[in-house]
Every structure is written in C-alpha cells, then in structure tokens.
Amino acid sequence: MSAQVLVLNQNYEPLTVCGWQRAVSMVYVGKAIVVEEDSRILHSPSTQMRLPTVVKLAYHVNRPMPKLKLSRQNLLARDRFSCQYCGRRGKMLTVDHVIPRDRGGTSSWENLVACCAACNNRKANRTPREAGMHLLRRPRRPKFIPYLSYAVFTAAVKNPEWRYYLEPFAPHLVGS
Ligand SMILES: [Zn+2]
Incomplete structure (x- = not known):
C-alpha cells in the first residue's frame, strides 16, 4: 500500500509530507495526533487503526524561515x-x-x-x-508558508484531503 500523509506542526502549519508508515509510528509513540483519516484500516498483531491522511505533531517545532527563491x-x-x-x-x-x-x-x-x-x-x-493583451491575473509574490518546498506544496494542494489545511497559506494556488 502506498499512501502519503500530510504532517502539520502543533499550530496546524504544514510541515512536510511523509509515507504512512512513518506517520503511523509517530502516532504510535505519541509524537503525533491523527487529524484526518481514511476509510482504510491498518492491522497489526496487537491493534488496528484507520489510515491517517493528516497528522499533527504533539509538540511545536521551530524552524528557520527559508525565503522563497525567484526561479x-x-x-x-x-x-x-x-x-x-x-x-x-x-x-x-x-x-x-x-x-x-x-x-x-x-x-x-x-x-x-x-x-x-x-x-x-x-x-x-x-x-x-x-x-492589446490582457493578463489573466495580476502577478504577485506568492503568499507562501516556509516549511514545505514550493514544489511539494503545489502538488500537495491538489489532494482534496489536504487542501483544507494548505489553502490558507497560498490562496493564489487554490480556487480559480
Ligand atoms: Zn499564451
């Protein structure tokens, strides 16, 4: 099974995307809390849980803010x-x-x-x-959160299960 999980900071800022195995082990040891889950069920010898799609860290992670490069x-x-x-x-x-x-x-x-x-x-x-040409929208510096790389973010925002958590950070990428 391949499934990716969106990882949020304690304050719901998107931090990263990881494989479900890593997310499940973070939940298992108490490092993260499940925010959204799938209908799929994971079985282990001792327990079962629904497959998480979004998890949130149990503690806040501070990171330096990288600048979005104009490339x-x-x-x-x-x-x-x-x-x-x-x-x-x-x-x-x-x-x-x-x-x-x-x-x-x-x-x-x-x-x-x-x-x-x-x-x-x-x-x-x-x-x-x-x-005599018109721009479809006015070009702006993207309003963008620092932690996810821009490429990961633009791909991740297409996932309907993650969108709700990502769209406040980049309104220019969401909607029409
Ligand atoms: Zn054209």
Missing part, C-alpha cells in the same frame, strides 16, 4: 504552468517580462509571468497594453 520553476508553479495571457497549459512555456526589461521592467515576482511561445511572439517587446 523559473517556482514562477511557473505559481502560474500553474499556464500562459498568463491565453491560459494555455504546456511544457513549452517561457517567462515574460510584463514591462519589458529595456523599458525599466524588473525581474521580480510582480513583473514576470509564464507565457506561451505564441503569446510571447505576439507581445514581442511591448507592454500588454501596447500589444
């Missing part, structure tokens, strides 16, 4: 791997400077968006207004 991968993840002009999804995405660099546009979360090759060609070295 191509993180930027595409923020934009859900879809062109921010036409909405097309795909692997052939480029990164567009909304205000072109030679017009003073910065390389920042607020001025970079995922853009398909066709839209990039059409926009060329112009602002969206000059090109």
Whole structure:
C-alpha cells in the first residue's frame, strides 16, 4: 500500500509530507495526533487503526524561515504552468517580462509571468497594453508558508484531503 500523509506542526502549519508508515509510528509513540483519516484500516498483531491522511505533531517545532527563491520553476508553479495571457497549459512555456526589461521592467515576482511561445511572439517587446493583451491575473509574490518546498506544496494542494489545511497559506494556488 502506498499512501502519503500530510504532517502539520502543533499550530496546524504544514510541515512536510511523509509515507504512512512513518506517520503511523509517530502516532504510535505519541509524537503525533491523527487529524484526518481514511476509510482504510491498518492491522497489526496487537491493534488496528484507520489510515491517517493528516497528522499533527504533539509538540511545536521551530524552524528557520527559508525565503522563497525567484526561479523559473517556482514562477511557473505559481502560474500553474499556464500562459498568463491565453491560459494555455504546456511544457513549452517561457517567462515574460510584463514591462519589458529595456523599458525599466524588473525581474521580480510582480513583473514576470509564464507565457506561451505564441503569446510571447505576439507581445514581442511591448507592454500588454501596447500589444492589446490582457493578463489573466495580476502577478504577485506568492503568499507562501516556509516549511514545505514550493514544489511539494503545489502538488500537495491538489489532494482534496489536504487542501483544507494548505489553502490558507497560498490562496493564489487554490480556487480559480
Ligand atoms: Zn499564451
């Protein structure tokens, strides 16, 4: 059986994702408490329990806060791997400077968006207004919690059983 478990800090901040075996052993020794469970039942010689899907640590863990790096991968993840002009999804995405660099546009979360090759060609070295193009949403620095890596987080938020615990931390990734 393969199943992953979302691990929350004592204050419900998402900390990590681990295999169910590790989560069950943390619960067993009292390090974690089950928050959500599955209908599947785990049997051991002495006891049985439902398969946890979300657990919470019994004690608070303090961790330094890493900064979310502005990288191509993180930027595409923020934009859900879809062109921010036409909405097309795909692997052939480029990164567009909304205000072109030679017009003073910065390389920042607020001025970079995922853009398909066709839209990039059409926009060329112009602002969206000059090109008659519209951004689907305003680009922002992701509001993001520090502990899970951004890639793990963007994948984890798709799990309906975990979503409730993750969405307060990244509203831009949830909903439409
Ligand atoms: Zn496009």
